[in-house]
Amino acid sequence: MLAAGALALPFALAQPALAADADKATRDTHAADMKAPAGHDADNTARNARDADGTTLTPMDQGESDADRTITQEIRKAVVGHDQLSTNAKNVKIITNNGVVTLRGPVKTEAERSAIASVAQKTGGVKRVDNQLEIERNQ
Numbered sequence: 001m002l003a004a005g006a007l008a009l010p011f012a013l014a015q016p017a018l019a020a021d022a023d024k025a026t027r028d029t030h031a032a033d034m035k036a037p038a039g040h041d042a043d044n045t046a047r048n049a050r051d052a053d054g055t056t057l058t059p060m061d062q063g064e065s066d067a068d069r070t071i072t073q074e075i076r077k078a079v080v081g082h083d084q085l086s087t088n089a090k091n092v093k094i095i096t097n098n099g100v101v102t103l104r105g106p107v108k109t110e111a112e113r114s115a116i117a118s119v120a121q122k123t124g125g126v127k128r129v130d131n132q133l134e135i136e137r138n139q
Contacts, residue, residue: 068096071125078119085112099127106136
């Protein structure tokens with residue numbers, strides 16, 4: 001009986017901390033959702049809310065042709081394999097439709113922005129690159 005009580009005590013003490021973390025996460029999420037479109041940090045939280053209105057390209061707009069899928073796959077493979085890029089840069093949105101590649105999302109530096117655009121431009125079958133990558137303000 002005593003052993004069971006000893007195990008329950010640390011668990012009970014841990015619960016308020018978990019609740020506090022959940023409350024903070026909720027506040028942070030709501031704060032990010034309420035950011036104004038201009039002058040905000042380049043993160044995907046606010047972008048995803050904006051993308052839901054249907055006025056910007058999202059991965060759901062990816063072309064279904066073999067050529068478009070191949071272009072996107074080749075660019076993604078090159079970006080992920082690039083050792084100098086940050087995790088954010090490796091996770092940018094790459095959308096190809098009729099040979100036009102749209103790049104969207106946050107990157108850490110102008111060098112990352114340029115490197116990803118260069119990879120996309122050099123990929124066979126690409127007609128044009130629409131580089132909408134944004135450099136993060138807070139690094």
